[in-house]
Amino acid sequence: MTIDAQILSALRNAEDGSVSGGELSQRLGISRAAIWSRIEEMRSLGYEIEASPHEGYRLRNVPDVLHADDLLSRLGKTKVIGRDIRVFQETTSTNDVIEKLARDGVKEGVVVFAESQSKGRGRLGRKWVSPLRKGLWFSVLLRPDLRPQEAIQLMIAGATALARAIRDETGLSPEIKWPNDILINGRKVAGLLTELSAELDHVNYIILGIGVDVNLNASDFSSELRKLATSLKIEKGHSIDRASLAAAALRELDADYARITTGHFEAVSDEWEELCSTLGRNIGIRIGDRVLQGRAESLDSDGALLLRTQHGRLERIIGGDVTVKK
């Protein structure tokens, strides 16, 4: 962790909410003057840090911006994901940034956030609206020892972890719509995009891209989108702390990634099935030009959807556009 992250972490975890400059100086191994200078710097970014001669420093308020050090301090210790966090004010798409890092050989677990994306994208190159500081738009680099057809496990883990983080942070009840959407009250609030680079029998790397509509207002959506999409703010009636949700999402993702890499994908997929509103429903699914009708029965061990068609056949589906029948 950087010095800033360590200071923020110490302030957050302080028992009575405050820590003296002397204690910080000792704990971090740098002078009181250096601590003071870092705190001044953070204040200039909008962090309200009170300093009193008796109590020391106290964190009063944090600005609604994503800041790598702040995210690191909130996240705490993870196994793989988020030990390296980078925040961009604007980028084309965080998946693009991660792809460059991947090709440069950067280690798995690095996370890239952008406050806004000029070319945010969903599945199959579809546009993803990503207005400045209203959502969480981020991507994670993973290098699991999987075959390409097992990559879907990571999307399952991503959706499960994200749903759990949203539920814990907001009290709302997110559902998963297969394969890559998170819904609240039937409208889409988040999506996942899984991209991979692979040889035929071996994944080189996987990029898990996540977009969450956190604090968008109804006016941020086009009239067409408004019927299908929502935000946590709209559902909850007030703004949500983006940094806190981001840290929760990374923490949950780290936990589920650990479950997958230690051979416990089944535990993840059991949880996924409980959250999934698509299972047990009659659905239509468009795969390219083909449309299949049937009942979504379950996931198989690789994470594919098993669809019982009208003709009684069981089809194994990797991806497609689902419409749930009423």
Next chain:
Amino acid sequence: MTIDAQILSALRNAEDGSVSGGELSQRLGISRAAIWSRIEEMRSLGYEIEASPHEGYRLRNVPDVLHADDLLSRLGKTKVIGRDIRVFQETTSTNDVIEKLARDGVKEGVVVFAESQSKGRGRLGRKWVSPLRKGLWFSVLLRPDLRPQEAIQLMIAGATALARAIRDETGLSPEIKWPNDILINGRKVAGLLTELSAELDHVNYIILGIGVDVNLNASDFSSELRKLATSLKIEKGHSIDRASLAAAALRELDADYARITTGHFEAVSDEWEELCSTLGRNIGIRIGDRVLQGRAESLDSDGALLLRTQHGRLERIIGGDVTVKK
């Protein structure tokens, strides 16, 4: 086709071997002086082009270098593959070059050759020796409408097309060793590397990398490799025309790619099965840390190998290192 390619093509296809400057000028729509200047340029590259006042131009000899225009003129008209050919004297790996082109949105079918590669690679990042002008090291960009697990079809097509081209150009009898090697008399003479960029249910692009040991001498191989690898020159006892083999390989590949994209993969895989020395044999196959033993029974409709294990189970294998039992 470029002017140079058109001139070479006209000279190659001339009925009595020669074409007059006037005829070339008329056919290509440029002046005789311009034709003369292009021919001078080609001579400087090593092309022996005779000019006589009565007969016109005659192609006597071509140098053993790969030249995009020459390859285009030999290739003739193809549907997709090789309509854009680029030759590098040296590069890290032709797959790297194609990857950059792919990300820049270049159309499928572009082929990159390198006279030598500093970081030629085989499956799983293994090193591929690629000495200057002794082999064919090239990669093809493809953008088929396939799911990631169907990408293996392209390797099957690549191996089949390459085996056919080698057989037709040399009279030798190449065999395919599953999944990605071409053998002659039991030793490896060529290999294929298939890399893909994909979403979970949709391939963005596939890079088919091909390496053929054409004119390597025994001394070009390390003593360890010499037991396992060979070259067309070693097997045939004389040098092979690399450009002619390259054109043949692209032509055959174009034909097989057309078979796949029009839904006739089965015809390709039938031919593959006939060429494949792995099928019907007892093999050991190493997949990561796992070793399976059994009999290689057949390919399934996606191109995966069906292995009947010692315990009678049928396993579906996408990739691995095969050892054939005697």
